[in-house]
Amino acid sequence: MTKIKFGTDGWRAIIAKDYTVENVARVSIGTANWLKLNFENPSVVIGHDCRYAGEMFAETAAKVLADSGVKVYIAKGFVSTPMVSLGTLKTQSSLGIVITASHNPPSYNGFKLKGHFGGPLLPAQVQEVEDLIPDENTIDLDAIRWDELEKKGKVEYIDLETMYVEHVEANFDMEAIRNSDMHFAFDAMFGAGQDVMRRLLPDITFLHCEHNPGFEGQAPEPIHRNLTEFSELLKLSEGDLDCGLAVDGDADRIGLYNSRGEFIDSHHIILLLTYYLAKEKKMTGKVVNAFSVSPKVKKLCDALGLEYQVTKIGFKYIAGHMVNEDVLVGGEESGGIAIKGHIPERDGIWMGLVIWEYMVKSGKSLDDLIDEVYKIVGAFKFERIDLHLEESDKLRIMQNCIDGKYKSFGEYKVEKVEDVDGFKFYFANDEWVMIRPSGTEPVLRTYAESKTTEGAFAILKATHEAFKK
Incomplete structure (x- = not known):
């Protein structure tokens, strides 16, 4: 059997290759052992998204856990x-x-894995679970009867969607959003956010809100190259749609569009959330961001008198601060953002509703709200390109970063380097590039910021040219 390892955000593998019933059972055995070591009467909540065989894999985990004495809510x-x-x-x-x-x-x-506090299980505990995963499955799953588990109360069904809807209704002015003159659109990317948004806002415009576990062959990541159809929908509305919200396959990441169908990246969303919560709602707390987030957020925090902190990449690191400290906003470049007053967890729908509430309450367009923030931090554009490279090239490039070999990238002279998680090279004029191997995919990520989109792409082109040398 292969060694099962948890990456930046859980264990992931290709279905029917390494992601099998037997391997899910192995992970579940390790999880059950960890629970029994750490809790007197352990219980677990299990759910699955829209992917192939999600129900079967969820029931596999439930069988293993319930059979080992863990109470299961599914x-x-x-x-x-x-x-x-x-x-x-x-x-x-x-x-x-x-x-x-x-x-x-x-x-x-x-x-x-999610901790009892309602966010990603912290890294030290994830490692403990991983260390307890056996080399092979020792449980006869066919011998465990589902109806018996239900009858004995070891497995109990739970309506998580209704629980979430009630939580939203208690925390937002949903009537203001529903009755507003503004019009919104939502793209579920065929993912798990589709039904709940139909319940919350049945009259908005929906796209890709059908059950399609193949996602039409498209990775359900809410970045612009995956959302061109959604972008066109907003463009063709000719201003009739004020804002578009997209979420990923399990609805914890956000993508956003203005009325012209232009993508609004997570750096801008983090800035808007921070400004709205601190300036308009008078909320307090520190802002904690992953290393790949724009330094513009720190500039805003300085202007608003908020403490600012940078973490390694992976929301679990941000969650650690949110559980133990007073955190107003925690965010990642990849669209995973959490705020005070909700769970210490990324939530694309929740963040989208905050932005829509901000627009409705202020009566301002998304562009107007962004311009208000630009007056403080300055206008900027951000771009990211993921490179599919041979492992040897990836290792060579990262070693060059470690050895300090990159003094410039074409015309861009390096003025400062940070290496919290990957390498961030700062240039003049508030421009920078970052290089980091992904923790969830076999790619080398490259990120750049400039005053214009053209400038950001020019930096990335110069960086990729430097990799060839």
Whole structure:
């Protein structure tokens, strides 16, 4: 059997290759052992997203856990990752498990662990679970009768979607959004956010809100190159649609569009959320961002008198701060953002609703709100290109970074380097490039920021040219 390792955000593998019933059982055995070591009467909430065989894999985990003496609450039908996290907190369960590969291509599935506090299980605990995963499955799954588990109360169905809807209704002015003159659109990317948004806002414009576990062959990651159809929908509306919200396969990441169908990246979303919560709602707390987030956020925090902190990449690091400290906003470049007053968990739908509430309450367009923030931090554009390279080239490039060999990238002279997680090279005029191998995919990520989109792409081109030398 292959060694099972948890990456930046859970264990992920290709279905029927390494992601099999036997391997899900192995991970579940390790999880059950960890729960029994750490909790007196352990309980777990389990849910799956829209991917192939999600129900079968969720039931595999439930069988193993229930048979080992762990109380199981399981969702019927697909649910989002934030729903499982919220359910874990609301039921005071020991752990949450989500059968999802998030934004990965449709051939993948995965296994995410959520702490009792309603966010990603912290890195030290994830490592403990991983260390307890056996080399092979020792449980006869066919011998465990589902109806018997239900009859004995070892497995219980739970309506996580309704729980989430009630939580939203209690925390937002949904009537203001529903009755506003503004018009919104939502793209579920065929993912787990589709049903809950139909319940919350039935009259908005929907795209890709059908059950399609193949995602039309498209990885459900809410970045512009995957959302061109959604972008065109907004463009063709000719201003009739004020804003578009997209979420990934398990609905914990956000993508956003203005009325002209232009993509609004997560750096801008983090800035808007920080400004709205601190300036308009008078909320306090520190802002904690992953290393790849724009330094413009720190500039805004300085202007608003908010403490700012940078973490390694992986929302679990941000969640650690949110659980133990007073954090207003925690965010990642990849679209995973959490805010105070909700769970310490990424939630694309929740963040989108905050932005829509901000627009409706202020009566301002998304562009107007962004311009207000630009007056403080300056206008900027951000771009990211993921390079599919040979492993040897990836290792060579990273070693060059470690050895300090990159003094410039073409005309861009390096003025400062940071290496919190990957390498960030700063140039003049608030421009920078970052280089980092992915923790969830076999790619080398390159990120750049400049005053214009053309400038950001020019930096990336110069960086990729430097890699060839």
